[in-house]
Amino acid sequence: MKKDIFKIAGKTLKSRLIVGTGKYKNFSETAKAVSASGADMVTVAVRRINILDKKKPILTDYLNPKKIIFLPNTAGCFNSEEALRTLRLAREMGGWKLVKLEVLGDKKTLYPDMIETIKSTKILVKEGFKVMVYCTDDPLLAKKLEDNGASAIMPLASPIGSGLGIQNITNISLIIKQSKVPVIIDAGIGTASDAIIAMELGCDGVLINSAIANAKKPVLMAKAFRDAVISGRNSYLAGRMEKKYFGTPSSPTKGLI
Amino acid sequence: MAKIQLNGKNILVKTNYSIFDLLKKYNLSNKKVAIEHNGIIIQKTDYKKKFLKNNDKIEVVTFIGGG
Numbered sequence: 001m002k003k004d005i006f007k008i009a010g011k012t013l014k015s016r017l018i019v020g021t022g023k024y025k026n027f028s029e030t031a032k033a034v035s036a037s038g039a040d041m042v043t044v045a046v047r048r049i050n051i052l053d054k055k056k057p058i059l060t061d062y063l064n065p066k067k068i069i070f071l072p073n074t075a076g077c078f079n080s081e082e083a084l085r086t087l088r089l090a091r092e093m094g095g096w097k098l099v100k101l102e103v104l105g106d107k108k109t110l111y112p113d114m115i116e117t118i119k120s121t122k123i124l125v126k127e128g129f130k131v132m133v134y135c136t137d138d139p140l141l142a143k144k145l146e147d148n149g150a151s152a153i154m155p156l157a158s159p160i161g162s163g164l165g166i167q168n169i170t171n172i173s174l175i176i177k178q179s180k181v182p183v184i185i186d187a188g189i190g191t192a193s194d195a196i197i198a199m200e201l202g203c204d205g206v207l208i209n210s211a212i213a214n215a216k217k218p219v220l221m222a223k224a225f226r227d228a229v230i231s232g233r234n235s236y237l238a239g240r241m242e243k244k245y246f247g248t249p250s251s252p253t254k255g256l257i
Numbered sequence: 258m259a260k261i262q263l264n265g266k267n268i269l270v271k272t273n274y275s276i277f278d279l280l281k282k283y284n285l286s287n288k289k290v291a292i293e294h295n296g297i298i299i300q301k302t303d304y305k306k307k308f309l310k311n312n313d314k315i316e317v318v319t320f321i322g323g324g
Contacts (some may be wrong), residue, residue: 044322045322090291
């Protein structure tokens with residue numbers, strides 16, 4: 001059997017689970033959950049440093065960017081200029097070219113503004129960035145992102161932090177079928193079984209933050225997601241049985257007494 | 258002295274004060290940060306060469322937890 005390798009922009013990842021590092025109780029819990037998740041890539045945000053409290057710990061005191069891949073994101077950016085500014089700063093900070101672009105369009109649903117997203121993708125690709133793009137589950141727009149050089153397509157399952165799971169399985173399946181770059185479900189996954197569904201559909205990976213950080217026991221949930229993603233991928237590769245309308249006996253009928 | 262804005266706060270710095278000096282003062286020299294000087298990103302190799310003037314705006318950013 002061919003080895004199942006997960007590659008984004010030429011980078012090989014051991015785990016198909018990418019985790020966010022927001023919303024945790026403290027940095028220690030973040031680090032424990034990241035470790036339990038088995039993820040080798042984490043998303044991080046870029047913000048002003050606290051200059052008044054010199055002793056306050058920062059994320060990099062707990063997660064070592066030399067040991068785990070930092071994927072800087074543009075969370076909280078509502079237009080192309082803000083997103084570009086953030087990622088250029090991120091690149092200066094760590095030299096990272098692989099980034100996650102997220103341009104939001106609506107404060108209530110946190111739905112991405114796809115016009116600004118496509119505009120930003122084009123500019124970032126031109127500047128040499130490898131861009132993983134958070135997007136709606138519209139197959140046409142996903143294709144446009146790929147045509148404009150996106151390194152990965154990251155459609156939402158449902159709104160960020162909603163935990164509603166995959167709301168449009170048909171669209172996600174269409175995006176998977178048409179894409180030549182990895183498709184990673186980003187946003188909206190609520191629990192481990194949602195991740196299994198995503199992986200069984202043929203997604204290349206999933207990105208989870210709230211479902212782990214907001215669980216009652218985040219570290220245990222991180223482990224649940226680690227196993228779910230492996231299980232879902234194996235199930236996808238194994239190829240499920242056909243669905244039938246009627247019963248088929250599991251035991252031979254020949255030799256019945 | 259020069260009056261500058263650091264991450265939105267007004268502070269006073271000595272004349273001939275560089276970005277390198279500023280980072281040292283706030284214990285940020287060894288932290289993973291990026292600097293914007295009046296909207297322009299400053300490369301690490303230029304920290305010692307960039308001196309602060311009156312009304313300069315400095316942004317010091319780092320990575321925080323995010324999804």
